[in-house]
Amino acid sequence: MAWPNPNEYLEALQNPQAVFSDPALRAGRVITDRLGLPRPISGNFAVVFQVETGGKTWAVRCFLRETTDQEQRYAGISRHLAAHRPDYTVGFAYQPQGIRLRGQWYPILKMEWVKGQRLDTHIETLATRSDRAGLETLSRRWGALMAQLRSDQIAHGDLQHGNIVVDEHGQIKLIDYDGMVVPSLAHLRSPELGHRHYQHPTRTSGGGITPENFLNIDNFSAWVIGLSIRLLHIDPTLWQQTAAGDDRLLFAERDFKSLRGAQQPTQPLQLLQTHAQPAVQQAVQQLAELARQESYLRVAPFSSADLLNGAVPLPLPPTTTPLDLGPEPTSAAPPARRTPPAQRPDSLPELSLIHI
Ligand SMILES: Nc1ncnc2c1ncn2[C@@H]1O[C@H](COP(=O)(O)OP(=O)(O)O)[C@@H](O)[C@H]1O
Ligand SMILES: [Mg+2]
Known part of the structure; x- marks a missing residue:
């Protein structure tokens, strides 16, 4: 079955208490347009709604397609950001069972709203x-x-x-x-x-x-x-x-x-x-x-x-052979001025942390 479309999410967001699993979002108020309907912000990969709850504003990202490794990716990102605590990112929680529509759970990303x-x-x-x-x-x-x-x-x-x-x-x-x-x-x-x-x-x-x-x-x-x-x-x-x-x-x-x-x-x-x-x-x-x-x-x-x-930025030299992950980019060998230290693959179970 196809992934939900923006209209289906919009309809679901009219009843936050019925569709979200997150208690704060269930109790939240979805920002609406002039017609009183949830106001969607459309992107390419997600439709985003603004939800106010308990004095905080959240961006609720509802995904428009299924992505491979999505939960694993967000768990890895969460852990890395929790360790570095960069001030240019905002807190988020990936919720694999975030929103229920068509009798089924779909993931959402609950993210701090940046004003x-x-x-x-x-x-x-x-x-x-x-x-x-x-x-x-x-x-x-x-x-x-x-x-x-x-x-x-x-x-x-x-x-x-x-x-x-x-x-x-x-x-x-x-x-x-x-x-x-x-x-x-x-x-x-x-x-x-x-x-x-x-x-x-x-x-x-x-x-x-x-x-x-x-x-x-x-x-x-x-x-x-x-x-x-x-x-x-x-x-x-x-x-x-x-x-x-x-x-x-x-x-x-x-x-x-x-x-x-x-x-x-x-x-x-x-x-x-x-x-x-x-x-x-x-x-x-x-x-x-x-x-x-x-x-x-x-x-x-x-x-x-x-x-x-106005210096001409020279290309980085090739250093090692890339892993063969696909047909492109062709012969481009991967250089790096600064090589990140090798890190063991994540072995922890999936986490959905707010890194704030
Ligand atoms: N946390 C946030 N704070 C403020 N605005 C946001 C936030 N997340 C998304 N938006 C708004 O929603 C738009 C689309 O969201 P985005 O996460 O970029 O989705 P897509 O993956 O579809 O591009 C953004 O360009 C921005 O205007
Ligand atoms: Mg985007």
Whole structure:
């Protein structure tokens, strides 16, 4: 039988006390729209509802398809985050029997609600106001966050505007951990390929990821976001000029392909490549170098210093042979500047912890 669709979840959420297993959610109030119906936020893999209960607000993620190893993945992520306690993630509990509909239990993810602005809205606000100081702060925080993710040995897997919220204090929070990889999960196939307007053209399968290279999964998307913020800092009018914000920041999938020489540059890309300010052209050149590299797993980590001085980020050297997990990426051998220590596979039973 097919997995429940958004309408079925919406109908079920009209009676939280009847459908949830979690006592707090059963007693909660689902945020509704003007018609008084539960307000869904649609994503690709989940439909999300906001539930207020006991003075707290939760995001309730209802999944739209079955995912292999989902419970195991969330247990591994939970344990890793509980050990590192990063302040850029939020607490969650994976509930395998979370919601009952069609006479059957389905999993949900109960997650702390992050109050703030999605990254695209936040950047649009700053650019439209020509708030260069705000863009500079964001750029600095982005660089710090990317370095912190590496040192915490976490790959998010799908860095993009819909999965990043800037909270009321200007702190960047990551949400949507479906694609997250931590050392104990690095031997599994990646369950998703990330948002196309943030991914390197070579990320076409979940294979080729190993304990040695998994921290590089996010590198290209980290550059796409970092370079977009940098370009807007140089010239905030680029937001309007490139018609940004349509499910992307300044760049789109077709730009990465065209930078690899596969297609003619789009008008927004041409505009950037011929911009009067050399710093803009230089930043596009950096992106071009990255887009042309052989594999997304060999793109160098995002570096604020390289971003600012316009250095060309060289590909990481191949070091070891990847495990044969699938047909793609082809010959890309997995390098890693920093190799995470080997960690024994998780042997504990599945946990559903709130890591707060
Ligand atoms: N914990 C949260 N706090 C605030 N907003 C959230 C949270 N979780 C999800 N959202 C909102 O719901 C949208 C879709 O959720 P997401 O978890 O990214 O689902 P999908 O996997 O389908 O992309 C997000 O872009 C965000 O706007
Ligand atoms: Mg998402």
